[in-house]
Amino acid sequence: MTRVVVVGAGFAGLNAAKALANRPGIDVTLLDRSNHHLFQPLLYQVATAALSPADISAPVRSILRRARNVQVLMAEAQHIDLAARRVDTDIGRFEADYLLIGAGATHAYFGHDAWEAMAPGLKTLPQATAVRARILRAFEQAECCADWVEQQAWLSFVVVGGGPTGVEMAGAIAEMSRFTLARDFRRIDPRKARVLLVEAGPRLLPAFGERSAARARRDLAALGVDVRLGAAVTDVANDSVTVGASRVPTRTVIWAAGVRASPLAQSLGVPLDRAGRVPVNAGLTPEGHACVFVLGDLAATIDPATRRPLPGVAQVAIQQGRYAAACILADQRGAPRGIFRYRDKGQMATIGRQRAICEIGGFKFGGRLAWWLWLLVHILGLTGFRSRASVMLQWGWSFFTYGRGARLIVGRDS
Amino acid sequence: MTRVVVVGAGFAGLNAAKALANRPGIDVTLLDRSNHHLFQPLLYQVATAALSPADISAPVRSILRRARNVQVLMAEAQHIDLAARRVDTDIGRFEADYLLIGAGATHAYFGHDAWEAMAPGLKTLPQATAVRARILRAFEQAECCADWVEQQAWLSFVVVGGGPTGVEMAGAIAEMSRFTLARDFRRIDPRKARVLLVEAGPRLLPAFGERSAARARRDLAALGVDVRLGAAVTDVANDSVTVGASRVPTRTVIWAAGVRASPLAQSLGVPLDRAGRVPVNAGLTPEGHACVFVLGDLAATIDPATRRPLPGVAQVAIQQGRYAAACILADQRGAPRGIFRYRDKGQMATIGRQRAICEIGGFKFGGRLAWWLWLLVHILGLTGFRSRASVMLQWGWSFFTYGRGARLIVGRDS
Numbered sequence: 001m002t003r004v005v006v007v008g009a010g011f012a013g014l015n016a017a018k019a020l021a022n023r024p025g026i027d028v029t030l031l032d033r034s035n036h037h038l039f040q041p042l043l044y045q046v047a048t049a050a051l052s053p054a055d056i057s058a059p060v061r062s063i064l065r066r067a068r069n070v071q072v073l074m075a076e077a078q079h080i081d082l083a084a085r086r087v088d089t090d091i092g093r094f095e096a097d098y099l100l101i102g103a104g105a106t107h108a109y110f111g112h113d114a115w116e117a118m119a120p121g122l123k124t125l126p127q128a129t130a131v132r133a134r135i136l137r138a139f140e141q142a143e144c145c146a147d148w149v150e151q152q153a154w155l156s157f158v159v160v161g162g163g164p165t166g167v168e169m170a171g172a173i174a175e176m177s178r179f180t181l182a183r184d185f186r187r188i189d190p191r192k193a194r195v196l197l198v199e200a201g202p203r204l205l206p207a208f209g210e211r212s213a214a215r216a217r218r219d220l221a222a223l224g225v226d227v228r229l230g231a232a233v234t235d236v237a238n239d240s241v242t243v244g245a246s247r248v249p250t251r252t253v254i255w256a257a258g259v260r261a262s263p264l265a266q267s268l269g270v271p272l273d274r275a276g277r278v279p280v281n282a283g284l285t286p287e288g289h290a291c292v293f294v295l296g297d298l299a300a301t302i303d304p305a306t307r308r309p310l311p312g313v314a315q316v317a318i319q320q321g322r323y324a325a326a327c328i329l330a331d332q333r334g335a336p337r338g339i340f341r342y343r344d345k346g347q348m349a350t351i352g353r354q355r356a357i358c359e360i361g362g363f364k365f366g367g368r369l370a371w372w373l374w375l376l377v378h379i380l381g382l383t384g385f386r387s388r389a390s391v392m393l394q395w396g397w398s399f400f401t402y403g404r405g406a407r408l409i410v411g412r413d414s
Numbered sequence: 415m416t417r418v419v420v421v422g423a424g425f426a427g428l429n430a431a432k433a434l435a436n437r438p439g440i441d442v443t444l445l446d447r448s449n450h451h452l453f454q455p456l457l458y459q460v461a462t463a464a465l466s467p468a469d470i471s472a473p474v475r476s477i478l479r480r481a482r483n484v485q486v487l488m489a490e491a492q493h494i495d496l497a498a499r500r501v502d503t504d505i506g507r508f509e510a511d512y513l514l515i516g517a518g519a520t521h522a523y524f525g526h527d528a529w530e531a532m533a534p535g536l537k538t539l540p541q542a543t544a545v546r547a548r549i550l551r552a553f554e555q556a557e558c559c560a561d562w563v564e565q566q567a568w569l570s571f572v573v574v575g576g577g578p579t580g581v582e583m584a585g586a587i588a589e590m591s592r593f594t595l596a597r598d599f600r601r602i603d604p605r606k607a608r609v610l611l612v613e614a615g616p617r618l619l620p621a622f623g624e625r626s627a628a629r630a631r632r633d634l635a636a637l638g639v640d641v642r643l644g645a646a647v648t649d650v651a652n653d654s655v656t657v658g659a660s661r662v663p664t665r666t667v668i669w670a671a672g673v674r675a676s677p678l679a680q681s682l683g684v685p686l687d688r689a690g691r692v693p694v695n696a697g698l699t700p701e702g703h704a705c706v707f708v709l710g711d712l713a714a715t716i717d718p719a720t721r722r723p724l725p726g727v728a729q730v731a732i733q734q735g736r737y738a739a740a741c742i743l744a745d746q747r748g749a750p751r752g753i754f755r756y757r758d759k760g761q762m763a764t765i766g767r768q769r770a771i772c773e774i775g776g777f778k779f780g781g782r783l784a785w786w787l788w789l790l791v792h793i794l795g796l797t798g799f800r801s802r803a804s805v806m807l808q809w810g811w812s813f814f815t816y817g818r819g820a821r822l823i824v825g826r827d828s
Contacts, residue, residue, distance in 0.1 A: 052466040054820035406468035
């Protein structure tokens with residue numbers, strides 16, 4: 001019996017386990033520190049009160065119910081011994097013939113870890129509900145605030161980072177303030193909320209083409225988002241953000257700027273790249289460890305076609321998970337493995353209602369069609385009928401009413 | 415302008431504000447420490463992973479959007495001066511011509527406050543998601559537990575209190591383990607989970623008739639719930655509950671036994687009853703304070719028809735809120751107030767799938783019809799189209815698949 005241990009039930013780990021499901025002679029143990037698989041591309045919609053956590057997540061063991069050779073365990077990996085193919089977790093030690101590591105990434109504050117408390121990132125469900133509570137609470141605070149200057153600080157929202165998450169967050173906050181909340185307050189006018197999107201580089205969405213990025217910038221401007229390019233954040237405080245030399249009073253900062261591989265990578269004992277990722281060869285294994293696959297955001301992979309690093313997106317992780325499973329099955333048959341080739345299915349980002357950008361193969365387009373395609377792709381990407389139906393219901397309701405169904409501040413009111 | 419200050423946006427406060435909406439000459443300030451109105455009768459469904467928090471709650475200011483004379487503020491009342499009709503909160507002082515207090519209730523541990531950490535109650539959303547995480551985590555822990563005795567403790571669930579909440583929780587946990595989780599685990603058989611319902615009194619559901627209570631007990635037994643009557647909990651520890659003289663090893667205890675009025679009542683400076691509630695006269699005002707109404711679970715009200723205390727249910731609070739609003743409007747017209755008369759619309763409780771008990775007027779019945787009626791009443795009771803549609807979708811999906819859509823452990827995995 002070949003023992004496969006998979007660390008992380010993200011897109012990579014889950015798809016590897018699915019591809020190994022019910023294969024004879026293979027025994028899979030899938031470890032994750034939470035009990036659910038999270039559809040991260042829609043996490044910003046939880047953070048902006050459009051969806052509930054349960055809409056974009058599903059219990060891992062329920063997804064793999066019919067995979068009789070897969071054992072799902074809720075465990076946090078603490079240390080990995082590459083040579084021994086051994087994982088130490090909070091519930092014990094796991095030894096493997098094949099080790100698949102897809103522990104994901106977290107946010108990077110470029111040496112300013114103290115900023116995290118003021119400027120939370122958006123990688124997990126608790127972070128998303130915390131960000132949601134912060135945004136909603138800011139409007140509540142502005143409503144009961146007597147001092148005009150303080151009120152303006154509560155009504156200023158700063159999103160740091162001009163990648164897809166930053167663009168989508170800024171667009172969603174602007175839309176929420178312009179439409180959803182517009183008539184709900186008595187003293188303040190939420191439509192006057194200021195949304196600032198700060199990007200240190202020269203343009204938004206570096207992974208997209210120039211035209212798409214320019215379109216996204218126009219769409220954001222139409223929603224009233226103030227986009228600042230070439231503007232680096234130099235300080236984050238409790239009541240302000242400093243962008244370059246100018247201090248912006250604000251009470252709500254959302255961090256979507258840097259990504260850093262899970263700290264678990266440090267336990268592997270191999271040299272890591274600048275973002276803490278594990279360099280792997282064209283077979284997705286660290287040099288000298290042919291039975292260890294490093295997948296998804298944890299791996300630094302160079303695309304042999306473009307010679308550029310692969311982006312940290314769901315499609316890369318999904319394809320890598322399936323590739324690792326295929327390699328194990330090839331080994332089992334005594335067949336050669338072949339190298340990993342990323343099939344780029346394109347990329348898309350949405351900027352508020354009926355506005356999105358798509359780049360699929362040679363086609364680059366935006367606007368209404370792109371938005372509807374974005375909806376379709378994301379609904380199909382969700383796990384299971386219930387999530388799809390629930391998200392369609394919430395989106396359908398929002399489309400016609402401009403409402404957001406999950407406007408909940410919970411957590412500090414118990 | 416008559417200034418009305420309402421403390422609490424539960425069933426009483428929200429319905430009072432609705433009844434005063436857009437009435438000339440009346441200005442309402444509605445204070446609540448959270449931003450949402452919670453449909454408490456379905457809270458146990460959040461705790462048992464059937465529904466999401468957003469399904470059973472709606473933003474108070476959104477519900478009252480069209481009530482132009484109502485100002486909703488998120489504030490926690492800290493002290494109330496009855497004579498001055500003055501409320502001190504964390505955001506400042508509010509003075510009123512009429513004061514409506516519906517601050518609700520919390521759980522009572524009968525002098526054993528230390529039990530709360532081990533045996534959480536079920537009154538707020540954070541409590542419900544915490545209970546949900548505990549129940550789901552218990553199965554996860556049992557799955558990765560090598561020791562048989564410890565495993566059995568993780569698979570034992572004790573619900574304390576045989577009122578509607580306790581009965582519904584015990585039924586839902588049993589159903590979840592028998593159906594939803596049955597095929598998801600490899601090492602444990604969730605169907606063998608033990609669910610114990612402990613009630614100190616001689617019977618379940620004292621507010622219901624003998625026959626209904628007996629039926630509920632049979633239905634619980636059919637689901638495999640072990641019901642212990644006349645059994646008082648004498649100790650709660652981290653790994654066990656002591657019932658009478660016998661120690662039951664368990665890791666999950668849910669408290670549904672006692673109710674105590676909000677501690678805010680203590681600030682009023684009037685004598686309270688044993689459960690910490692404020693005694694009020696037939697006009698729902700504390701003696702000598704005709705412009706202060708105490709409503710819902712905070713009030714000790716004697717029903718003039720039956721001479722028994724009114725139960726702590728949503729219908730009582732809703733009718734009391736409307737009554738208080740009607741009194742204010744009567745005063746405005748110079749008309750006499752009239753006394754509060756509770757119109758008992760009946761009561762119901764559900765015990766798992768297609769099993770419920772109903773008592774409406776003289777009709778007492780159970781089984782499938784009661785269950786469908788229960789569904790209908792609770793869907794209609796929810797606020798707004800979105801919640802109703804979402805709950806119908808989740809329930810419909812659960813009905814056909816036995817699934818539970820919100821099987822999320824969040825909060826400790828960030």
